Amino acid sequence: MEENKVAILDAGAQYGKVIDRKVRELKIKSELLPLETTASFLLANNYKAIIISGGPNSVYEDNAPKYDPSIFQCGLPLLGICYGMQLLNKEFGGDVNRTTSREDGQFKIKIDTKCSLFKNLNSEQKVLLTHSDSVTKPAEGFKIICNSKNITAGIANESKKLYGLQFHPEVELTENGKKIFQNFLFEISKLKPKFTMESREQLCIDYIKKSVGKSKVLMLVSGGVDSTVCAALLHKALNKDQLIALHIDNGFMRKDESKNVEASLKQNGLHLDVTNATQIFYDSTTIIEDKNTKIKKTTKPLCLTIDPEEKRKIIGDTFMNIANSLIEDLNLNPKDVYLAQGTLRPDLIESASELASNKADAIKTHHNDTDLVRELRRQGQVIEPLKDFHKDEVRSLGRDLNLPEEIVQRHPFPGPGLAIRIICAETPFMEKDFAETSIILKAIVNFSGAVKKPQATVQKIRDAITEEEQIYLEEITSSYSISVSLLPIKSVGVQGDCRTYSYVAALSSDESPNWQYLSTFAQIIPRICRNVNRVVYAFGQKITEPVTEITHTMLSKRVIETLREADSVATHALKESGEMKSIAQMPIVLIPIHFDRIPGSNIPSAQWSIVLRPFLTNDFMTGVAAVPGRQIKESTVKKMVEAVKQVPGISRVLFDLTSKPPGTTEWE
Numbered sequence: 001m002e003e004n005k006v007a008i009l010d011a012g013a014q015y016g017k018v019i020d021r022k023v024r025e026l027k028i029k030s031e032l033l034p035l036e037t038t039a040s041f042l043l044a045n046n047y048k049a050i051i052i053s054g055g056p057n058s059v060y061e062d063n064a065p066k067y068d069p070s071i072f073q074c075g076l077p078l079l080g081i082c083y084g085m086q087l088l089n090k091e092f093g094g095d096v097n098r099t100t101s102r103e104d105g106q107f108k109i110k111i112d113t114k115c116s117l118f119k120n121l122n123s124e125q126k127v128l129l130t131h132s133d134s135v136t137k138p139a140e141g142f143k144i145i146c147n148s149k150n151i152t153a154g155i156a157n158e159s160k161k162l163y164g165l166q167f168h169p170e171v172e173l174t175e176n177g178k179k180i181f182q183n184f185l186f187e188i189s190k191l192k193p194k195f196t197m198e199s200r201e202q203l204c205i206d207y208i209k210k211s212v213g214k215s216k217v218l219m220l221v222s223g224g225v226d227s228t229v230c231a232a233l234l235h236k237a238l239n240k241d242q243l244i245a246l247h248i249d250n251g252f253m254r255k256d257e258s259k260n261v262e263a264s265l266k267q268n269g270l271h272l273d274v275t276n277a278t279q280i281f282y283d284s285t286t287i288i289e290d291k292n293t294k295i296k297k298t299t300k301p302l303c304l305t306i307d308p309e310e311k312r313k314i315i316g317d318t319f320m321n322i323a324n325s326l327i328e329d330l331n332l333n334p335k336d337v338y339l340a341q342g343t344l345r346p347d348l349i350e351s352a353s354e355l356a357s358n359k360a361d362a363i364k365t366h367h368n369d370t371d372l373v374r375e376l377r378r379q380g381q382v383i384e385p386l387k388d389f390h391k392d393e394v395r396s397l398g399r400d401l402n403l404p405e406e407i408v409q410r411h412p413f414p415g416p417g418l419a420i421r422i423i424c425a426e427t428p429f430m431e432k433d434f435a436e437t438s439i440i441l442k443a444i445v446n447f448s449g450a451v452k453k454p455q456a457t458v459q460k461i462r463d464a465i466t467e468e469e470q471i472y473l474e475e476i477t478s479s480y481s482i483s484v485s486l487l488p489i490k491s492v493g494v495q496g497d498c499r500t501y502s503y504v505a506a507l508s509s510d511e512s513p514n515w516q517y518l519s520t521f522a523q524i525i526p527r528i529c530r531n532v533n534r535v536v537y538a539f540g541q542k543i544t545e546p547v548t549e550i551t552h553t554m555l556s557k558r559v560i561e562t563l564r565e566a567d568s569v570a571t572h573a574l575k576e577s578g579e580m581k582s583i584a585q586m587p588i589v590l591i592p593i594h595f596d597r598i599p600g601s602n603i604p605s606a607q608w609s610i611v612l613r614p615f616l617t618n619d620f621m622t623g624v625a626a627v628p629g630r631q632i633k634e635s636t637v638k639k640m641v642e643a644v645k646q647v648p649g650i651s652r653v654l655f656d657l658t659s660k661p662p663g664t665t666e667w668e
């Protein structure tokens with residue numbers, strides 16, 4: 001029996017598969033298993049080490065996921081990550097509590113270089129943290145092996161080979177994560193790097209051939225990277241007459257997108273059927289189930305829907321319905337036709353599909369993983385050869401399949417398209433925390449003045465950030481005059497493996513933007529105000545009046561056209577600058593905010609604003625905003641702003657500075 005493998009016990013992390021991948025890249029075999037897997041199973045099946053992933057729950061809650069306590073006593077080396085570390089600490093009698101500060105994003109931590117987990121590392125490390133529970137007292141027999149601010153970032157009992165990390169060594173934003181895994185696997189667990197990955201291309205082709213047999217496949221092709229790579233695989237695996245490729249224009253595509261996709265794929269030898277379903281999407285509804293009450297209801301038509309999850313579900317189900325009607329139109333027997341999609345691992349994990357984890361929180365329902373898609377999957381009707389891949393892996397497979405760079409390097413464009421980049425609203429989002437949050441935000445941007453008067457607000461800020469950050473905040477707020485407005489709208493984020501849906505804070509200034517200072521605010525604001533998951537900078541003069549109204553916004557044709565134009569001119573400016581390659585993706589988002597209205601005037605809020613979101617990531621699970629002057633030229637940003645301002649109906653242009661976590665790439 002295989003001697004060299006690691007069990008990854010899944011507590012519901014967004015990054016379980018990323019751990020699996022990191023371990024395999026080090027030539028060690030690993031398997032993702034449920035958290036409740038027993039120690040006797042692990043021993044009987046020859047696992048040599050255990051990694052416990054993060055997860056959305058809290059270890060002290062009654063409904064915390066079940067596990068077998070013997071896994072900690074069975075003698076196998078164990079590494080607990082985030083939730084996994086909290087569980088380890090609790091199991092041995094230490095304390096885990098929700099403290100006043102949370103951490104989401106990249107942080108510098110101090111590590112104990114003498115700990116074997118950190119062999120060959122420097123004492124300061126940049127890591128990704130995303131949690132609100134913390135180890136407040138390490139369990140007996142455990143020492144603290146790293147700290148961020150005064151929060152414990154890692155614990156160890158070296159003689160028992162039990163280790164816990166509050167940060168995530170598996171993601172890109174932890175710079176030396178790979179070395180930490182090497183230390184755990186090779187030095188501590190004494191595993192030998194023997195595992196070689198089978199050719200993933202061959203595995204995909206075998207899977208397609210075996211699943212499809214002599215039937216036909218209707219491949220849904222958006223023209224994006226994943227569906228094009230998937231279509232190329234199907235092309236290679238099947239006979240020509242078995243494959244029908246369909247592109248659906250749902251009315252939320254970018255300017256000329258459908259036309260360009262058809263032409264580009266034709267050039268690469270793939271014939272596409274293109275159907276224009278704009279009106280069908282616009283009017284479509286679907287049936288959704290309330291998570292708590294389990295009551296089912298029919299949604300409003302998409303053009304009147306505000307809730308982002310409802311929008312996503314309607315769109316996903318409508319894609320499926322259109323594909324099914326094409327099968328009918330072609331007089332094919334639905335039982336003999338498979339539907340193929342370019343679904344990737346992040347689509348499944350973010351939608352909380354059982355295929356990826358049975359404990360993860362749904363961050364956002366991807367259109368290719370709605371209830372209807374899941375039902376078709378259960379019936380065995382869906383083919384998804386890339387469902388275990390991340391984006392960077394698909395790109396490398398695309399290159400192996402000789403697809404041109406222009407396709408392989410395309411920026412991703414979500415299936416629901418512009419529909420989830422228009423923040424719809426009927427009323428302002430102003431809960432009872434709105435006023436208090438606005439006060440805290442003001443104290444943050446006026447920190448140097450606020451500290452002179454001792455008050456609870458200042459203490460709240462001090463509690464959440466390091467002493468170094470407090471000094472820096474005083475310095476920048478005494479030299480740079482900045483204003484902050486809490487916007488009465490919501491956007492989606494991800495914190496501690498949980499979905500958040502909350503306020504946006506907008507910074508503005510009469511001085512020219514100091515991007516370093518602005519990025520600092522973007523990092524610290526969500527840590528101090530948990531109900532703010534996104535920080536943007538508003539170009540133009542300082543915003544002087546509180547923003548308490550919204551422009552009534554639905555997915556109307558005029559709003560869609562406005563965003564389509566703004567997206568087109570901003571993307572054009574990025575292309576012209578030659579910077580498409582250095583940016584991973586650039587969502588352009590329309591928000592229902594009309595700034596600079598004359599107070600007391602009765603002119604209604606009628607305009608919208610546009611947010612630019614140039615974003616950097618490889619695997620799309622974590623990432624950072626591209627900062628002007630650093631990862632994107634300031635002159636390019638200026639051109640984008642000028643171009644977008646010319647679009648009729650636009651009040652202001654803003655720039656999103658939020659990393660993932662605490663924000664997500666898209667706004668809903």
Ligand SMILES: Nc1ncnc2c1ncn2[C@@H]1O[C@H](COP(=O)(O)OP(=O)(O)OP(=O)(O)O)[C@@H](O)[C@H]1O
Pocket residue numbers: 219220221222223224225226227228246247248249250340341342343344347368410411412413414415416
């Ligand atoms: N307009 C569309 N027409 C047909 N199929 C679509 C459309 N949009 C999305 N899909 C299907 O949904 C899948 C998932 O979409 P997703 O955006 O993640 O992938 P992609 O569009 O292929 O690549 P990218 O991530 O680069 O945009 C696609 O692979 C495709 O099968």
Ligand SMILES: O=c1[nH]c(=O)c2[nH+]cn([C@@H]3O[C@H](COP(=O)(O)O)[C@@H](O)[C@H]3O)c2[nH]1
Pocket residue numbers: 312346350363364365366367368412413414415416585620660664665666667
């Ligand atoms: O095909 C898609 N259907 C969807 O429903 C969907 N939602 C998000 N995305 C894309 O997924 C990546 C991660 O997005 P977030 O950071 O916003 O979660 C980013 O690349 C997003 O554009 C989608 N793609």
Ligand SMILES: NC(=O)CC[C@H](N)C(=O)O
Pocket residue numbers: 053054055056057058081082083084130131132133134495496497
């Ligand atoms: N990412 C995680 O594992 C988070 C664990 C826990 N829910 C927290 O917020 O601390």
Ligand SMILES: [Mg+2]
Pocket residue numbers: 222224225412413414415
């Ligand atoms: Mg796409």
